[in-house]
Amino acid sequence: MLTRKELNLPKYSEKVIQFGEGNFLRCFFDWQLDIINKNTDLNAGVAVVRPIDFDAVPLLDTQDGLYTAIIRGxxxxxxVVKDYTVISSINREIPIYKNFKEYLELAHNEHMRFIVSNTTEAGITFSSEDTYDDEPQATFPAKLTRLLHERFTVFNGDMTKGFILLPCELIDYNGEELKRVVLKYAELWNxxxxFTNWLINGNIWCSTLVDRIVTGYPRGEKEELEKELGYSDNFITTGEYFYLFVIQGPKDILTKELKLEGLNLNILIVDDLKPYKMRKVGILNxxxxxxxxxxxxxxIDTVREAMENDDLREFIESAIDEEIIPALDMDKKELEEFKDAVINRFKNPYVKHMLMDISLNxxxxxxxxILPQVLELNSRTGKLSKKLLFSLAALIRFYKGVRENGDAIQLRDDxxxxxxxxxxxxxxxxxxxxxxxxGLENHWDTDLNKVEGMTDLVAKYLEMIDKVGVAKALKEVK
Structure with missing residues (x-):
């Protein structure tokens, strides 16, 4: 069992309130914070709020807030690299449904500066059923509004006692959406x-883009990994080597307060997330x-197996190089570097990413x-994206519901x-x-048959795939 005393690890001063104890934040934000703490004088400990009423998983307190992050890729x-790190950035975990008073007391700590969250895409939502006096409120934004009002009250509206908010939920401009919902609760509760002015002007609402595949608790490998580690750890979390944290906010303030100057971390402070979102969606997704x-x-059944096949790897890499990157508005070198990182991620021997999982919807x-790049390239050059349209033809064939060997495909879509x-x-x-x-205008928002040559090309590819198979058809896509 891990303890700070045995490992000679400090307990940092609490400066971060974190909503969510799950694997992602522990292998992403808390992992990065651990690096910052060990290399600067930030001295920022995390108080984790368990925002749901869930007792099946014990509190992180049972291991003194410590756990092992295993980064592989x-x-x-x-x-191929594998790194083991005991993360010491978390001080304690508060089960809000049992200790609501302890939760509100977080707002009384004048050193608290950051609020981080990952409450799933559905977490940033509004419910008129929430009331100020609930202990706790049902939704995450309502819980947060109550905490922020406690802060406002305790420090008499002091504009210097606001927070830097870093929501990590996977929705566009998550900081702006979180602020919108919190303001809605402030209005609902009169x-x-x-207070509304303090919310807007006394706090920094950052939007973020987060990127790391976190494979989480290694159930099938726990015994083997604990032998390598030499100790027992009930909170091991695993993730890929690549990570990216893009924060939309004031660069000077965030760089200074997070002590990022001189650190070799893949944290970018930007004025607008959109280009990075387009890069991720276009190249990775x-x-x-x-x-x-x-x-x-x-x-083939997994992403890694696809990358080990010369024909498929060449198909994907050339599609990115020739048809996706030319349609994106970012520095070409930056796009190519991201593409190289993506290909390495696809090859990761520690991640078994099933193609059928990605196939949902x-x-x-x-x-x-994909379609935005297809249409953008056509608009810019008049050319058709042959490889991306070959993929569309393959998708249409995929929805026939049977593989080339006769096995049924378990289709999952509307x-x-x-x-x-x-x-x-x-x-x-x-x-x-x-x-x-x-011609599905309600789906594509346009009739793609009107794009010159697209219908004939996709039909040609579809016939080839269905009659001679993907392997032979791929050789005709140049």
């Missing part, structure tokens, strides 16, 4: 104009979505992750899409199938 030099139907029909994913494909594939008329799919 392929580094910038192409080497907390006054002075887009490559995933383009890969799935092609690789799965090829007979592929119609919506193609629209949001019922109306599945019903449509079932009916279309009864015809086996490739041109009609493609025309119908590309």
């Amino acid at each position: 392929i580094n910038e030099s192409g080497q 907390l006054g104009e002075e 887009g490559a995933h979505t383009a890969m799935v139907p092609v690789a799965y029909l090829y007979g 592929s119609m919506a994913k193609y629209k949001s992750r 019922k109306h899409h599945l019903d449509m494909y079932k009916e279309l594939w009864m015809t086996n008329n490739y041109n009609e199938i493609v025309k119908a799919v590309l």
Whole structure:
């Protein structure tokens, strides 16, 4: 069992309130904070708030707030790496449903400066059922509003006692959305104009983009890993080597207060997240979505296996180089470096990323992750994105519901899409199938048949894939 005394680890001064005790924040934010604490005088400890009424997992306090983060993957030099670190940035965990008073007392600590959260995409929500006097309120923003009002009251509206908020929920401009919902609660509860002004002007509401695959608790490997570690740890968390933390906010303030100057951390302070979101969606998510139907029909089940296949790896890399990067508005060198990191992530031997998991709702994913690049490249150059449209043809074939070896594909998408494909594939008329799919204006927000040459090209690819198979068809995509 881990203890600070045995490991000679300090307990830092509490400056961070963290909503969520899950694997992601512990392997992402708390891991980065641990590096900052060990290399600067930030001296920032975390008080974790368990925002749900859940007793099945014991409190982090049972291990003195300590746990091991195991970071594994392929580094910038192409080497397989594995790093073990005991993270000491967390001081304690407060179960809010049992210790609401202790939760509110966090607002009384004048040294508290940061609030971090990861309450899932559904966490930043509003409910008119929440009241000021609930102990606690149901939604995360309502709990937060109550805490912020406690802070405002205790320090008499002192503008210097506000927080820097760093929500990590996976929604666009999460800081702005969190502020909007908190202001809505302030209005619902009639907390006054002075408090509203303090919320807006006394706090820094940052939006963030977070990126790291966290594989979490290593159930199947725990015994083996504990032998390597030489100790027992019930809170081991595992994650990939790559990480990126993009924060939209005042660079001078955030760099100074987080002590980032001179540290080699992949934390970017920017004026606008949008280019980084487009880069991630286009290159990382887009490559995933383009890969799935092609690789799965090829007979492959995981991302790593796809990267070990020369034909598929070349297909994905050239799609990124020739059809995705040219459609994005960022520095080309920066985009190429991100692409190299993405390819290394795909090759990670420690992550078993199933293609069928990525395939969920592929119609919506193609629209949001790939179609913007297809249309942008066509607008800029007049050219068709052959590889990305080959992926669309493979996706249409994927929705036939059977692999080339005859095995059924467990399709997971909206019922109306599945019903449509079932009916279309009864015809086996490739041109009609493609025309119908590309003509889904309610889905694509346009009739893709109007893009010159697109219908014929996708139909040609679809016929090739269905008749001779993906492996042979791929060789015709140049």
